[in-house]
Every structure is written in structure tokens, then in C-alpha cells.
């Protein structure tokens with residue numbers, strides 16, 4: 194269980210539904226650990242600033258999170274969280290490990306634009 | 309998002325020092341705002357388990373952070389997190405903090421508690437390969453390195469303790485340290501030196517990381533001979549100490565050579581109405597307990613200052 198205020202994805206169906214219903218999606222796949230908590234915090238803060246983006250988390254150790262762990266884009270990743278940015282259901286960017294607010298906003302602006 | 313609001317005291321930093329200051333200020337009925345650039349809790353959230361905070365047998369850094377925040381808010385403090393501070397003007401009677409989005413906050417007094425952050429190596433390839441073989445957290449990422457060969461950079465307690473703990477996963481751990489001796493407790497040195505799968509490269513530094521999608525090798529320079537060798541490696545964990553987050557106060561606050569804020573016994577800085585607390589101040593021991601003690605003193609001093617300025 195991730196203690197965040199983000200939308201939790203807990204199953205494959207939910208993951209599919211979120212991607213089908215939202216053009217722009219950011220999924221942070223991690224644990225309640227030191228490198229992950231700051232990224233959840235940044236996403237929570239940015240939810241109001243980027244209303245056209247759906248911000249979600251997904252517990253790394255949930256078997257359903259294989260849908261993230263098996264992505265070709267993350268095969269070189271060796272640090273959690275794996276953060277995936279989807280546009281129209283397709284991965285447009287993925288990052289590994291802790292990110293700063295500036296790094297996250299730069300990706301959101303580049304991939305999804307500002308509102 | 310524009311606006312302006314006035315407070316008795318603004319606390320810059322929401323780690324244990326800043327949150328403790330906010331608890332004391334708000335409880336004394338001072339209108340208090342905490343502005344934190346990162347996630348509330350500061351370095352506490354980098355800690356999986358805290359076992360040396362008196363009165364709490366064992367907790368996670370995250371849980372302790374949330375409790376301190378809740379406590380501060382329950383007394384009426386406002387806590388803003390993940391904000392970008394654009395500028396601070398703390399020299400006059402009215403202190404001013406401007407945030408991204410053109411939001412201006414003013415106050416009669418300021419407590420500066422920006423803490424510190426882990427030092428990075430700052431060598432080519434480090435940024436690009438972060439999370440792709442370079443890590444700063446053994447507990448978070450250790451399991452990605454099962455049966456792999458890794459390097460731990462550093463010669464302090466964290467580096468040596470993590471080197472030993474990473475042998476749970478890695479088949480071989482090499483500690484790379486720039487000095488010819490360690491700066492760690494005797495037991496940590498003995499444990500690392502006695503471990504059959506930990507070896508050492510002393511007086512050596514990493515000068516470059518190589519790899520595309522993941523870390524492949526590092527250049528290591530022998531400071532004694534000046535020779536550089538390239539070594540294939542699966543992972544590098546960096547534990548090389550700490551830098552105070554005081555860059556934005558340079559030229560305003562008196563800082564020592566290490567960039568730490570100089571304070572009096574009452575945590576006052578060189579500027580009237582500006583107090584400082586926690587890891588960013590010049591002191592020898594940096595712990596949660598010392599940060600909360602500093603935060604308490606800074607808050608009581610700031611409350612006195614606000615009272616006098618009425």
C-alpha cells in the first residue's frame with residue numbers, strides 16, 4: 194500500500210482503464226522509500242498545475258506492476274521509482290530513481306505541454 | 309497563482325528543525341508559515357528506519373515527518389511543500405519571500421532551516437546514469453545488484469556500513485576512497501575490512517562514468533601515481549557526505565568556509581530577526597535530535613523578537 198494522495202493503480206485492469214480514459218498519464222512505480230517519496234510529493238503538488246495530466250502511483254512489488262517492469266523502456270533501470278509518462282496509451286518517456294521538481298516539470302512541459 | 313500574505317514568522321525549510329520551530333511558534337499563537345522546497349520531512353524521509361529518536365522506539369522517516377507536520381498544523385501553522393523559492397529579502401524589518409507563481413509572503417522574522425543534501429561526485433556521466441547503475445540509496449536499490457560487482461564511493465560511516473550491507477546482494481564490493489585512511493568509527497572500519505567480499509582502492513577517485521542505457525564502466529584515477537584505469541562495473545553507490553543548502557543565503561548571512569550558517573547560542577544570525585536552525589548551521593553533530601533542539605531554540609528566540617518588535 195502506498196501512502197500517497199495520488200490515484201492508486203492496483204491491477205492490470207485499472208492500469209488499462211487509466212490509459213484508455215486519459216490522454217496524458219504519469220505513473221510512479223515505487224515503494225514507500227527514500228528515493229520514491231519525494232517523487233510522489235512532487236506529483237501531488239503538480240496535480241493542480243497540470244489538470245490535463247492524470248498522476249498515479251503503482252506499488253513496485255504488486256505482481257500487476259509487471260506491466261511496468263517489463264516495458265522495454267525500463268530494461269536498463271536499476272533504481273526505483275520507475276516513472277512512466279504515457280500519451281494516448283504509449284510510453285513517451287521513462288525515468289529511473291529520484292527526480293527533482295525541475296526534472297519532472299521539464300518532462301511534463303515537453304511531452305504534455307502547459308495548461 | 310499570485311498573492312501576498314503576512315506572517316509573524318516564516319520558516320524556510322520543513323525538515324525536523326523547521327517543523328519543530330513551527331510547532332513552538334504556532335503553539336505560542338504566532339502566525340506561522342513553513343515553506344519547504346522539497347518533500348516535508350527533509351532528510352528524515354531518506355531514512356527507512358529511525359531507532360534513535362527518544363520516545364519513539366522505531367519508526368520510519370516518513371512516519372516521523374508526517375507526525376511532525378500534523379503536529380505543527382494542529383497548532384495552526386501553515387505548511388507548504390515542494391515550492392520553489394525565487395528570492396528572499398531578509399535584511400529589512402519586513403522580511404520578504406517570493407515563490408514561483410509570483411506569490412509573496414512577508415514576515416517580522418525568519419527562521420532559516422534549509423538543512424543539507426547528499427554530495428554528488430559531479431563527474432561526467434553521473435547525471436545521465438543516475439538510476440541506471442548509479443545509486444545513492446542501498447536500501448532502495450540494492451536488490452537490483454544481486455550477484456553483480458559494484459563500487460561504493462566514500463570513506464565515512466555510511467559508505468563502510470552500506471558496503472557491508474550491500475554484500476547481501478552483490479558478489480563483490482569495492483570501496484573507492486580518495487584518502488589513505490577512513491573517517492569512520494572503528495567498528496565500521498573493522499567490519500568492512502574483515503569482510504571477505506569487500507575490497508578497497510584507497511587514494512583513488514572516479515573521474516568518469518561510461519554507459520548508454522546503463523552503467524558499463526568507470527574511470528578510476530590513482531591519486532598517488534596519477535594513473536587512470538577503466539574498470540567494467542555493474543553499479544556504483546555514492547556516499548560522500550553532505551553539503552549545506554545555503555547557496556541562496558550567501559552574501560546575506562555570515563557563513564563559514566564550509567558554507568554553514570554562523571549562529572549565536574540563541575540561534576540568531578548576523579541579521580536582526582533572522583534565526584537559523586538544524587544541519588545548515590555550523591556545528592559538529594547532525595542528527596534529528598540536534599535539529600529539533602535547534603528548531604526549539606530558534607523558535608523561542610524568534611517569538612521573543614516578534615514580541616519585542618510590537
Ligand SMILES: Cc1cc2nc3c(=O)[nH]c(=O)nc-3n(C[C@H](O)[C@H](O)[C@H](O)COP(=O)(O)OP(=O)(O)OC[C@H]3O[C@@H](n4cnc5c(N)ncnc54)[C@H](O)[C@@H]3O)c2cc1C
Pocket residue numbers: 320321322323324325326343344345346347348349350351352354355357358359360361393421422423424425553556585586587588594595596597599
Ligand atoms: C540517509 C540518512 C539517514 C539518516 N539517519 C538518521 C537517523 O537514523 N537518526 C538521526 O537522528 N538522524 C539521521 N540522519 C540525519 C538527519 O536526517 C538530519 O540531521 C536532519 O534531518 C536535519 O534536519 P534539518 O531540518 O536541519 O534539515 P533537513 O532534514 O535537510 O530539511 C531541510 C528541508 O529544507 C528544504 N529546503 C532547502 N533549501 C530551502 C530553501 N531555500 N527554502 C525552503 N526550503 C528549503 C529541503 O528541501 C528540506 O526539505 C540521517 C540523514 C541521512 C541523509
